[in-house]
Amino acid sequence: MRKVVLLGTGSTKYGKLNVTAREAAVLAAKEAIEKVGISNRDVEAVFVSNVFGMTEKQGHLGPIIAHSLGIPYAPTFTVETACASGSTAFREAFVNIAAGFYDCILVVGTEKVSHLDTITATTYFSYGSDFAFEAVNGASFPGLYASIARYHMHKYGTTEEQLAAVAVKNHSNAIHNPKAHFHKKITVEDVLKSRVVASPLKLYDCCPFSDGASAAIIASEEFAKKHIDTLIYVLGTGRASAPAALFNRENMASIISSKLAAEQAFKNSRLTHKDIDFMEVHDCFTIAEVIAIEDMGFCKKGEGAKLAEEGVTEIDGKLPVNPSGGLKAKGHPVGATGVGQINEVYEQLLGEAGKRQVEGATTALTHNVGATGGTCNVLIFRRGD
Amino acid sequence: MKEENLPSIKELEEYVRQGKLMGFKCKKCGHKEVTPFVYCPRCGSSEVEVVELPKTGKVVTYTIQWVAPERFLNEVPYAWCVVELDDGTMVSGWIPFISKPEDLPIGQKVRMVKSYKPGVYFEKVKE
Structure with a gap:
């Protein structure tokens, strides 16, 4: 297994945002890319986490985000494990880097819920439990x-x-x-x-209930050493x-x-x-x-x-x-x-x-x-x- | 999920409307649950049967819902509870007209009753 390094991160403000989940994701990702100082084209794959995208009438966020970041052909992967989706995306990106399949991956988690009223949002949140036997x-x-x-x-x-x-x-x-x-x-x-x-x-x-997006870039140790001085190891x-x-x-x-x-x-x-x-x-x-x-x-x-x-x-x-x-x-x-x-x-x-x-x-x-x-x-x- | 001889979730809900609680039982280790399984979550065996569960048990924990999900808006306040049935099987359900913790001590005996209301409906049982 190769050593894996957290290159850098970016984030929007959390709270009520006037942009959609896809836009927030792009803003957080751009901040991370710029902070690290790599090129957007160094990103080989994009791992996305999002839970309530369908409430915005938008699924399949990965290619849309990659396109806006100028890497329209990078493979993407979107994951949902309720409130743990972000760290699941990160961990699976880690596995891909550790295994030697990719050298640099962008992980971005994003959510927009402020367009939902409290009762609807409360109901959606309960979909993460065993709905048919608890919420019912x-x-x-x-x-x-x-x-x-x-x-x-x-x-x-x-x-x-x-x-x-x-x-x-x-x-x-x-x-x-x-x-x-x-x-x-x-x-x-x-x-x-x-x-x-x-x-x-x-x-x-x-x-x-918050809107917001956060991004993290992870890479192999070899890639990281070429771009940054202080290495944070996963x-x-x-x-x-x-x-x-x-x-x-x-x-x-x-x-x-x-x-x-x-x-x-x-x-x-x-x-x-x-x-x-x-x-x-x-x-x-x-x-x-x-x-x-x-x-x-x-x-x-x-x-x-x-x-x-x-x-x-x-x-x-x-x-x-x-x-x-x-x-x-x-x-x-x-x-x-x-x-x-x-x-x-x-x-x-x-x-x-x-x-x-x-x-x-x-x-x-x-x-x-x-x-x-x-x-x-x-x-x-x-x-x- | 609709295995041969195993009820679907829709059929389980129909049993509840008739005032019956059905569960899944592992023939090998005896483990029972109300949530469907085709391999036992405890021992992994594939020998599963459907059994009717007892209607009485005791409250293990609960909450008093003041902000309710859609189908329960008119029932507030009520208790959503976890109940250990007399045979040890764990289920969830709800009890109407509970507004303060004194109304429902942990360990309270309850009985599932047939109701036109949604979900698994319990009533307190006087000892």
């Missing part, structure tokens, strides 16, 4: 995570205040992220008083599935695919938990950040909820989590999210993250979940010296 009985997507939260509260004594602390931290981090959806400081009180969506989750426990990758239906799992407060993907990524990177300087995890809801940290083995099962409350996961804490603001406050443009996490890793590992910089970070992990855990991808990156 009245579960919304927040409702499924709310059921995970209640189980966690019942089994481990987690409180709504502890969950609120996750939202407060991520909003506070996003203030320093110019591309974040929200730039608004909130308090635990604000979260607790916000409108109940699906109890015990309230509006401020939930990520927003050291570990892990992917796994789990039963899409919540009720088919042994522990309803756990996402098994997270555990399996993290084990693989640690194994093939030959790193341990202690090597991770910070991580971007899938916090579509506050409870999701808590169980991500637990399931990947960064603390004992059931003890994740106190970390945000105690400041452990803040930017200057012992284990910084979601310095970007996470899905919660940076935003969650579904197909772009997994690539956006990699954008944060890139800026952090190069020391370009400004006021949200994790001091001295050289090694980072991303964790990206599809729906309630049907898919999970974990990636580990390390800056070379």
